[in-house]
Amino acid sequence: MDLLAKCMLWWLVMKCFSPGHRMAICVWKGSTETNxxxxxAATLKGHTGAVVCLNVGRNRLYSGSxxxxxxxxxxxxxxxxxxLNGHSGAVMSLLxxxxxxxxCSLDDTIKVWAATEGGGLEVTYTHNEEQGVLDLAGMTDAESKPILLSSCNDNSVRIYELxxxxxxxxLFAKQEVRTVEVGPGGLFFSGDATGLLSVWKWIDPPAVKVESS
Known part of the structure; x- marks a missing residue:
């Protein structure tokens, strides 16, 4: 995020509303002089299918398609x-x-990539799921252990220790959980296909829902 601050602000979004650009990433730049x-600022092209997810880290943008x-x-x-070629289904989320x-992908796997000496990335571990995986989020538990939240096609969110x-x-929902997001103070959020947004609070053990709307 240091690079983004130096450049004032970059917004990178999927341009999926136009059939002619749905395989591209549109880059927007902040300005105090425009309304x-x-x-x-730019259009990034290279995918041969619709772009599904974006993530920024270590001065790089990662896109899944x-x-x-x-x-x-x-x-x-x-x-x-x-x-990076490693999945055999749509790449749904990056972390x-x-x-x-x-x-994670609809090919029923979560893959862990690590940097190589030559500057590339390679898969160091593949976790097989029973269902296609829709979204990933990471947080720490009450003992500061890294925890991965993984929403799957069977209307559940798996909680893994890394x-x-x-x-x-x-965690279970009436329909598939399309998105999971982490908040402050041990909170995380899940949104499912019914339109329900649930707010969860991490305790040890387990994770307990404290509010929904």
């Missing part, structure tokens, strides 16, 4: 530097955590 205060690939973009030059990149992927529990 609205953002203007198009229904073309089964992850592309890595340099935020200084806005040029593509790597294409930069510490020195690792985590990816790096072992030991399952700590599951």
């Amino acid at each position: 609205p205060p953002f203007y198009p 229904v073309d089964h690939t992850i592309k890595v973009w340099d935020l200084y030059t806005l040029q593509g530097v790597l294409t 930069c955590w510490d020195q690792f990149l985590l990816s 790096p072992s992927f030991t399952e700590r529990g599951r």
Whole structure:
């Protein structure tokens, strides 16, 4: 995020509303001289299918697509530097955590990527799920252990302790949980296909829902 601050502000969003650009990423730059205060700065092209997810980490943008690939973009030059091939289904979510990149897919896997000596990324671990995985989020538990939240196609969110992927529990919804997001103070949020947003509070053990709307 230091790079983003130096550049005032970059907004990177999927341009999916136009059929001619749904496989591209539109880059917007903040300005105090325009209204609205953002203007198009660049368009990143390279995916052969719709872009599903974005994540920023270590001065790079990571994009996942229904073309089964992850592309890595340099935020200084806005040029593509790597294409990661490891999934056999749409890449649904990406998570930069510490020195690792985590990816999940409808191919029923979560993959952990680590940097190589040559500057690339390689899969160091593949976790197989029973269902396609829709979203990832990371947090720490009451003992500061890293915890991965993984929403799946079977209307559940799996809770894993990293790096072992030991399952700590599951949360269930009436329909599939499309998104999971982490908040401050041990809170995290889940949104499902019914339109329900649930707010959860981490205690040890387990995670307990304290509010929903």
